[in-house]
Amino acid sequence: MTDYALLARQLDALLDTPDWLTNSAQTCALLVQEVPDLNWAGFYLQRQPNLLHLGPFQGKPACHPIPFDKGVCGAAARTRQTQRIDDVHAVADHIACDSASQAELVVPVVVGDQLWGVLDLDSPEPGRFSADDQAGIEALIEVFIARTTF
Ligand code: SME
DSSP states (O other): OOOHHHHHHHHHHHOOSOBHHHHHHHHHHHHHHHSSSOSEEEEEEEEETTEEEEEEEEESOOOOOEETTSHHHHHHHHHOSOEEESOGGGSTTOOOSOTTOOEEEEEEEEETTEEEEEEEEEESSTTOOOHHHHHHHHHHHHHHHHHOBO
16 A cells, blocks of 8 residues: 555655646656556646646647546646546546546646646556545645645
């Protein structure tokens, strides 16, 4: 099991610049290194209304852009609620970037009252993300927001 409290301290130490580009790239890299069974980890950024642009990520080339009314990432952006999906094939409008992906966790990144983007994690293991994983990753996003100037 991942020690998310330790990971939060590691992320806090790693993010030693306020630059959003550096910090988002470092966050993806740390997640892939420390969280088991991920085949993709990355940010989608809201750079224009109702559309997510692919940002820094680790993994295979991915779908771009993603409108707010499509997929798991779109749902997270639209609702500003974390989407924790045990089986992506059960989600009718799931966007399959990599057929290996079975489970997905998407956490919105809300800065003040603005949606900045989402963090998307994919796993080849069905049911990979527990409620503890969700809480741990949400806490990491709080560290990312606190350390970054947007
Ligand atoms: N599966 C996502 C698309 C992004 S990729 O997984 C990297 C979705 O349904 O929004």
